[in-house]
Structure formats: structure tokens, C-alpha cells
Amino acid sequence: MARDLLRVNGLTTRFFTQEGQVNAVEDVSFDVREGEVLGIVGESGSGKSVTARSLVDLIDDPGRITDGSIEYRNAELAEAARDDTPDAVDGDFVDVRQLSPRHRRSLRGPDFASIFQDPASSLNPSLPVGEQIAEAVEVQRRASANPRSTRSRTQSFGLGKFLVGAALPGHGFLSEDSKARAIELLEMVGIPDPAERAEALPHEYSGGMLQRAMIAQALAGEPDVLIADEPTTALDVTIQAQILDLLDELQEETGMTILLITHNLGVIARMCDRVGVMYAGEIVERGTLEDVFDDPIHPYTRGLLGSIPDVESAGGRLQPIEGNVPSLLDHEMEDRCYFADRCPKAMAECLEKPPEFDGPGTEDHRAKCYLADHPYDPEDALPEGYFDRPPEERTLGGEDRSGGRAAEAQVDEVGADD
Amino acid sequence: MTEPLLEVRDLEKYFFERDTYVDRLMGADPVSIKAVDGISFDVYEGETLGLVGESGCGKSTTGETLLGLQEPTGGTVQFDGDDVFSLSRSGRRAFRRNAQVVFQDPFSSLDPRMTVGATVRQPLEVHDVGTRDDRRERVDELLERVGLSADQYDRYPHEFSGGQRQRIGIARALALEPDFLVLDEPTSALDVSVQAQILNLLSDLQDEFDLTYLLISHDLSVIRHICDRVAVMYLGELVEVGPVGEIFESPKHPYTEALLESVPRASTDERDREVETLSGDVPSPRNPPSGCRFRTRCPQVIPPDGLAVDQPEYRQIMDVRERIEAEDVDLDSAWEHVAEGQPSTTLGPIGKYLGGLGDGAEQYREEHADAFVDRLEERLVDVDLSTPHDRRVREAFRELANGDWEAAADVLATEYETVCETVQPVLQPDADHPAACHLYDQPPAEDRASTDASDGVGSIDAADAESANSD
Numbered sequence: 089m090a091r092d093l094l095r096v097n098g099l100t101t102r103f104f105t106q107e108g109q110v111n112a113v114e115d116v117s118f119d120v121r122e123g124e125v126l127g128i129v130g131e132s133g134s135g136k137s138v139t140a141r142s143l144v145d146l147i148d149d150p151g152r153i154t155d156g157s158i159e160y161r162n163a164e165l166a167e168a169a170r171d172d173t174p175d176a177v178d179g180d181f182v183d184v185r186q187l188s189p190r191h192r193r194s195l196r197g198p199d200f201a202s203i204f205q206d207p208a209s210s211l212n213p214s215l216p217v218g219e220q221i222a223e224a225v226e227v228q229r230r231a232s233a234n235p236r237s238t239r240s241r242t243q244s245f246g247l248g249k250f251l252v253g254a255a256l257p258g259h260g261f262l263s264e265d266s267k268a269r270a271i272e273l274l275e276m277v278g279i280p281d282p283a284e285r286a287e288a289l290p291h292e293y294s295g296g297m298l299q300r301a302m303i304a305q306a307l308a309g310e311p312d313v314l315i316a317d318e319p320t321t322a323l324d325v326t327i328q329a330q331i332l333d334l335l336d337e338l339q340e341e342t343g344m345t346i347l348l349i350t351h352n353l354g355v356i357a358r359m360c361d362r363v364g365v366m367y368a369g370e371i372v373e374r375g376t377l378e379d380v381f382d383d384p385i386h387p388y389t390r391g392l393l394g395s396i397p398d399v400e401s402a403g404g405r406l407q408p409i410e411g412n413v414p415s416l417l418d419h420e421m422e423d424r425c426y427f428a429d430r431c432p433k434a435m436a437e438c439l440e441k442p443p444e445f446d447g448p449g450t451e452d453h454r455a456k457c458y459l460a461d462h463p464y465d466p467e468d469a470l471p472e473g474y475f476d477r478p479p480e481e482r483t484l485g486g487e488d489r490s491g492g493r494a495a496e497a498q499v500d501e502v503g504a505d506d
Numbered sequence: 507m508t509e510p511l512l513e514v515r516d517l518e519k520y521f522f523e524r525d526t527y528v529d530r531l532m533g534a535d536p537v538s539i540k541a542v543d544g545i546s547f548d549v550y551e552g553e554t555l556g557l558v559g560e561s562g563c564g565k566s567t568t569g570e571t572l573l574g575l576q577e578p579t580g581g582t583v584q585f586d587g588d589d590v591f592s593l594s595r596s597g598r599r600a601f602r603r604n605a606q607v608v609f610q611d612p613f614s615s616l617d618p619r620m621t622v623g624a625t626v627r628q629p630l631e632v633h634d635v636g637t638r639d640d641r642r643e644r645v646d647e648l649l650e651r652v653g654l655s656a657d658q659y660d661r662y663p664h665e666f667s668g669g670q671r672q673r674i675g676i677a678r679a680l681a682l683e684p685d686f687l688v689l690d691e692p693t694s695a696l697d698v699s700v701q702a703q704i705l706n707l708l709s710d711l712q713d714e715f716d717l718t719y720l721l722i723s724h725d726l727s728v729i730r731h732i733c734d735r736v737a738v739m740y741l742g743e744l745v746e747v748g749p750v751g752e753i754f755e756s757p758k759h760p761y762t763e764a765l766l767e768s769v770p771r772a773s774t775d776e777r778d779r780e781v782e783t784l785s786g787d788v789p790s791p792r793n794p795p796s797g798c799r800f801r802t803r804c805p806q807v808i809p810p811d812g813l814a815v816d817q818p819e820y821r822q823i824m825d826v827r828e829r830i831e832a833e834d835v836d837l838d839s840a841w842e843h844v845a846e847g848q849p850s851t852t853l854g855p856i857g858k859y860l861g862g863l864g865d866g867a868e869q870y871r872e873e874h875a876d877a878f879v880d881r882l883e884e885r886l887v888d889v890d891l892s893t894p895h896d897r898r899v900r901e902a903f904r905e906l907a908n909g910d911w912e913a914a915a916d917v918l919a920t921e922y923e924t925v926c927e928t929v930q931p932v933l934q935p936d937a938d939h940p941a942a943c944h945l946y947d948q949p950p951a952e953d954r955a956s957t958d959a960s961d962g963v964g965s966i967d968a969a970d971a972e973s974a975n976s977d
Contacts, residue, residue: 354770408702
């Protein structure tokens with residue numbers, strides 16, 4: 089089996105906004121193996137993009153990673169970091185979070201590269217596409233000429249250089265080699281007639297071609313891990329199929345590892361070896377594609393799979409998940425399974441946060457749900473409409489029944505409320 | 507399901523660029539964008555017709571135009587026997603009551619400063635329905651019906667989630683008890699779990715109120731799930747219309763096939779499913795391809811009779827032709843490459859050099875034509891072409907070496923002209939499942955000619971008129 093390349097443990101990212109603390113990512117753990125495609129799927133607001141951005145240290149104010157470790161296997165980096173931050177190094181693994189900022193920055197490009205959802209806004213509209221890719225190549229080229237520790241140092245960038253740069257854009261920065269490499273990269277991602285297209289501005293590209301260009305740019309540093317955050321969401325299905333094919337081919341060619349973030353279960357099924365399902369900032373279930381799609385434990389995973397209409401057969405009625413995606417504001421979240429209020433199988437014990445249990449499938453299969461531990465027992469079910477009531481009026485039907493007459497009266501009252 | 511509730515015939519909606527007063531003063535010609543270019547279809551009472559296509563194919567414009575929200579450029583729409591575009595004031599009011607719309611974006615389609623109650627009540631007020639109390643009662647009833655509660659009457663849209671807002675939009679559309687609803691991507695802004703709720707709600711409402719839907723969507727699985735019939739749109743035209751089962755199980759048009767194949771299925775077999783992806787992008791609607799609009803990407807272009815050529819080869823040749831006809835090949839950069847390959851020639855920018863040479867340029871071109879042709883072949887041709895096709899393509903490139911675009915295009919056009927580019931395919935009239943593709947029987951040319959004379963739109967567009975898919 090392939091070795092772990094990345095181990096994420098207890099990653100927690102919070103945003104401190106005026107409305108309160110937002111728990112965007114909470115205690116997320118997963119590992120990424122060398123050469124695999126790991127998918128993270130979830131609905132909007134489930135924290136999947138924030139997870140991806142946390143990995144590459146792209147969380148901006150008011151957000152902050154508050155806890156957890158991101159261990160990345162890289163012997164060379166471990167060697168370099170051993171002197172500065174000995175705590176961060178564990179064998180070949182390095183905890184990226186504990187590294188000094190300049191080391192962390194040096195990871196972007198040759199180790200981690202990202203592509204984002206909206207290619208049109210990720211490129212500079214006033215520079216030719218080829219030049220922007222050549223720039224990425226040039227940065228990597230210069231960086232690799234220097235030892236890792238000096239990579240992030242700005243190279244004597246004074247006012248003079250600034251003025252020359254403003255008057256003659258691109259002057260003196262890009263070497264011919266970088267330009268040639270940029271054209272090679274464009275060819276690699278399937279842009280027809282790359283030599284000519286390299287001169288074109290982003291607006292002359294179509295959406296699909298822009299996404300290809302973005303991928304070319306990400307490949308400039310020959311990254312170990314490509315983080316693809318909704319890479320096809322802005323594209324039409326026929327173009328989406330092209331881009332997925334391309335990613336597949338590139339992965340085969342270069343052997344890179346891909347972390348694919350998407351809300352589209354079809355894209356996950358097409359691309360991924362293993363999957364994590366996110367809900368309300370947590371990975372509620374993870375495992376191989378077969379574990380999660382054919383043998384889901386968590387009612388949310390089941391619900392998600394049940395609510396997509398099938399293009400192959402007309403099917404009957406859809407089985408939606410009732411209710412809405414919860415708020416992630418800390419003061420509005422209760423300390424329970426976050427899915428309990430929408431869950432058709434919520435039990436009394438779900439009012440306590442479930443730990444991660446091993447699932448029935450492969451050893452990778454895990455779920456944060458009591459159902460993974462023992463089957464559903466209707467006796468323990470939460471009374472109907474439990475979560476519709478204000479917190480102080482919530483009572484458990486089961487306990488009440490054993491509690492005699494007083495409880496009965498309470499149950500009656502509940503009936504009247506409904 | 508006998509009488510069509512809505513009959514759309516040759517509907518056209520063009521948008522014009524460079525059409526301002528200043529542009530006209532400057533003498534610029536307006537450029538038309540044919541968003542909807544002569545489409546015809548029927549929607550029968552009680553059914554759901556799905557209009558599916560990629561972004562920019564004109565499906566939303568179709569919905570808006572047939573409701574009269576956009577001024578049509580041409581064509582007619584009959585609703586319940588009346589021509590929508592020539593209604594009297596009162597007729598128009600009645601039509602507006604009967605035909606409503608639910609928009610895509612639940613965030614921008616609700617007024618943020620109006621309470622939910624006021625939003626749903628507004629159509630009742632505009633059309634002066636009932637007394638104040640009646641209206642209030644009706645709104646409460648509607649809110650309950652779409653799965654909200656009547657206590658939410660005084661809340662503002664920002665207090666609701668996307669799915670709930672879409673429910674408000676649906677309640678507003680239902681307020682006047684319409685017969686016909688245009689659903690313009692009603693779920694594409696929603697998450698899948700919420701999408702399923704809305705789709706279920708829509709089909710319940712249809713059963714309950716005998717509604718007729720026109721569902722516009724790019725999501726094929728949604729279309730499959732709730733539509734009775736489907737119309738597939740590509741670049742402003744309908745390419746195929748048919749019952750949902752037939753479209754999904756035995757699609758006729760290569761575009762429909764490709765579209766269906768591209769959708770990733772959420773199942774564990776998905777990784778092993780062979781998907782033949784469509785090459786290229788949708789062409790610009792400013793200057794759509796002649797004949798069949800899909801021919802520039804079609805994996806099944808029909809070669810001329812008697813020409814021995816493989817499909818991949820033919821596709822490649824057609825792509826090269828396309829580039830040459832659009833004059834979309836940078837010749838200067840090819841010359842530059844030629845010049846670089848020969849260290850003895852120290853040249854400045856090649857264009858300037860050749861321009862300054864006068865007669866010398868001619869000679870230079872002559873001498874290095876082979877290198878130039880090689881370079882173009884390397885750049886433009888990805889498929890190994892067999893003889894004699896490779897020779898012919900090189901011949902065309904040689905014309906380009908002389909800078910003669912037309913001659914180059916002619917070299918290829920004489921040999922490789924396809925029916926797909928010369929004759930526009932139409933939907934077969936009176937068919938259950940027509941497909942506008944030359945792979946299927948097309949109505950004879952005489953029928954088309956007769957429409958030419960009566961209608962001045964243009965020989966090919968007018969043919970579409972005949973092909974209305976009435977059944």
C-alpha cells in the first residue's frame with residue numbers, strides 16, 4: 089500500500105467575526121497517501137474549502153487555524169527544518185504548522201499547489217496567459233537554485249527595480265527558458281496551438297481553457313500534492329468531462345497526489361480512490377469510495393446519496409434530507425451531533441458528540457456516528473419535533489415514559505404544541 | 507395531453523452589440539448575437555417540458571422571451587390559442603396571471619426590503635384579487651403549502667436560507683393560480699439535499715394544481731427526474747426533442763449523446779465508465795458555424811461521399827479548416843520559428859523584415875516554405891494523417907506560406923466539404939422524437955425552398971419554420 093504523504097490530525101480552523109466565532113473546520117483528521125486522489129465532498133458551508141486552504145496556509149484574517157497538526161512527509165524538508173524547529177520534525181514527517189513562515193512559504197509550488205473554482209478571477213486579466221505561467225516557472229526555477237532556507241527572501245527589490253518594472257512590465261524577469269517551459273506546460277494541459285495561445289490575454293480564453301491554464305500554472309513547480317478546490321464547478325458538463333480527463337491523465341503521468349474538493353458526488357465517483365464527507369465543519373464519514381458509496385453508515389451520507397436524481401433512470405421520488413444546513417456560529421451550535429436535528433435516526437445519545445467509530449468496510453472506513461457502533465434502536469429515538477422546541481422545553485420521550493405521571497403530562501403538552 | 511397549451515414557432519431573440527446612438531454616428535455596424543435563433547416547440551397541458559443545454563445556449567432567454575419579459579426579434583408564441591406578442595392590454599394582464607416564472611437566484615429575485623408576506627401578496631394586489639383579508643388568508647395558505655409557516659409572514663428574505671427563499675419564490679409564482687410556470691434553473695443555486703426538497707415540492711404542486719411546467723436547466727439528472735419531454739438546445743437552436751425516456755436511453759443527436767455521456771454518475775462504477783469527451787468549446791453566437799452548428803465539435807461529422815477517411819482524421823482536417831477559414835493562425839510566429847531554426851539568418855521581428863524586403867520577401871518565403879509548412883503541421887495537426895490527406899493539408903499550408911488565406915481554405919474546401927456545413931439540418935416535422943442531424947432522414951430540399959420565398963429571413967433559418975415538431 090502507498091505510504092502516507094500527508095497526515096492531518098485534529099485540524100481546527102475558526103473565524104472570529106463580528107457576529108461571533110465561526111467554527112468552520114472542527115477537529116478534522118485524515119491522511120493522504122502518495123499518488124492517490126482523495127476527495128472531500130460536502131455542501132456549501134460544510135468547511136471543505138476552508139480545510140483545503142488551511143493545508144496551504146491560505147487562511148486570512150479573521151480566520152485562524154487554532155489547533156491540530158498537518159504532517160507532511162518530505163525528508164529534505166525535515167533535514168532543513170531540524171535545526172530551526174526541532175519540535176516540528178518527526179522522522180521524515182514535518183508538522184507544517186510549526187514551521188517558520190519562510191519554510192512554510194517555500195512549500196507552495198514545489199510541494200503543494202492549488203487550483204481554484206473560478207479560473208477567470210484567478211488570473212491577471214491584463215497579462216498574457218503564457219507570461220503568467222512563465223512567471224510561476226521562473227519563481228520555481230529561481231527558488232530551486234537557492235537552498236530552501238533562502239527561498240522566500242525577496243531578491244533585492246528596491247525602488248529602482250520597481251520603477252523599471254512599472255515602465256517595462258515583465259522586463260528582465262522572465263528568462264527564455266521559462267517562457268519555453270510555459271509553452272510546454274500549456275501543451276501538456278491540452279491547449280491547442282500553445283505557442284500562439286501563450287500570447288493571448290485571459291479574456292480571449294474560454295472557461296475550460298482558463299481552467300487548463302490554471303492547471304498548467306499549478307504544475308509549474310511540479311508539486312507533490314495538487315489541491316483542486318471545486319475545479320469544475322464553474323464549467324459546463326462537456327467541459328467538466330474534459331478537465332476531469334485531463335486531471336486523470338496528468339496524475340498518471342506525473343504520479344502526483346490530488347486532493348479534490350467538490351460538492352458533486354459524480355465528480356467524486358469519477359476521480360477518487362478515497363472520500364471524506366464533510367458536514368458542519370466535521371468529516372462525518374471517510375473511507376474508500378466503495379465504503380462510502382455502497383455501504384454508507386452516517387445518515388447524512390445516506391441522505392446525500394439519496395437526494396441526487398439519477399441520470400440513468402427516472403426513479404421514483406427523491407429522498408431529501410429535511411431541514412437546512414446548520415449555522416456554524418459557535419453560540420448557535422450545541423454540543424451534540426450536528427446532524428441530529430435533520431437526522432431520521434436521531435437517538436437520545438446523539439445529544440452527546442459522537443466519537444469516530446470504525447466502520448464495517450475496509451480499515452479506512454470510519455464514521456462519526458453511533459450507528460457505526462450499534463444499530464438503530466427505535467426505542468431510543470428522540471421524540472418527534474424535539475429540535476423545533478426551544479432548548480429549555482426539550483425533554484426526552486424515553487426518560488419521561490419511565491418517569492410516571494408528571495412525564496405523561498409533559499408528553500401531552502408536547503402533543504398540543506404540535 | 508392532447509392540445510398544446512403553449513405553441514412556440516420560430517422564436518427569435520437577437521441582442522445587438524455596438525448599437526448605441528454613438529456607434530451609429532461613428533458608422534459602426536451593429537453586431538447581432540443570436541441568442542435564440544428560430545426555435546419551435548409545443549408544451550402540452552399538464553406536462554413538464556425540459557429545456558436543457560449548456561450555459562450560453564439561449565435556454566433562459568427562450569423562457570424570458572416567450573413570457574414577454576424580453577422583446578422578441580421574431581416568431582410567435584401562442585398561449586391557449588392567443589398570440590402572446592399581440593395581446594391587448596387586458597389580454598396581456600390575463601396572460602400574466604396565467605403564466606408565471608420562478609427564477610434561478612433566490613437571493614436576487616426577492617426584494618430585500620419587503621417582508622415575505624408582502625412579496626407573496628404583491629401579485630394579488632397588482633391584479634386586485636379579493637379583499638384585504640382574503641389576500642392575507644391566501645398568502646398564509648400559500649406559505650404553508652410551500653413548506654413555510656404562516657408565522658413567517660413578517661420576516662425578511664435575509665432571515666431565510668436559499669432553499670426557503672426558493673420556496674418563497676414559488677409561493678409568489680403560485681399566488682395568482684397560474685396554469686403555466688416557467689422554472690428557470692429553480693434548483694441550481696441550491697445544495698443537493700435542499701434541491702431534492704424543492705424538486706419534490708414542485709412535482710407535488712404540479713399534481714395538486716394541474717400545472718404545466720417549462721423547466722429550464724443545465725442539470726441533466728434534474729431534467730430526467732421531473733420532465734415528461736425534453737428539448738435539447740445548442741447555440742440558440744433546438745437539436746433534438748423527444749419523450750424523456752427516449753432522449754436519455756436512445757439519444758439521436760451526437761450532441762445529446764455527448765452531453766449525456768459527460769455527466770459523471772454518483773456510483774462506484776463511474777471510474778471504469780468510458781467517456782468520450784467532446785473536444786473544443788462552444789463557438790461564439792456572434793458568428794455561429796454555417797449548416798449544423800454543432801459540426802465544429804461533432805465526433806460524427808459526415809465526410810463527403812466516396813472519400814476514404816477515418817473519423818479522427820476527418821475531425822482533425824475539419825479543425826484545421828476551421829482555423830484557416832477563420833484566419834486564426836499566427837503565421838508570423840511560424841515564420842519566426844523558421845528563422846530561429848536557421849542560425850545563419852539573423853533577423854529582427856520577422857514581420858517587419860519580410861515587409862521591408864519587398865521582392866526579397868517573396869524569395870525568402872519561397873526558399874523556406876518547407877520549413878514553414880513543417881512548423882504549421884507540428885502546431886496544428888495532432889493526428890497522424892494518412893496519404894493523400896496529409897499531402898492535401900500540406901498543400902493548404904503552402905498556400906499560407908504565400909499569405910493566401912483564401913486559396914488555402916479552397917484547397918481543403920473542395921475536397922472536404924461536408925453536408926453538415928452546407929445544409930442546415932432541421933427537426934423532422936410531425937415526428938415524436940425529431941433530431942436536427944444529417945445522420946437521420948431530413949425533410950426533402952423542395953420543402954425548404956418553398957419557405958424561402960415566403961419568408962425573407964434566409965434560406966436556412968426559414969426551413970426551421972417547417973420543421974415545427976408538432977405531433
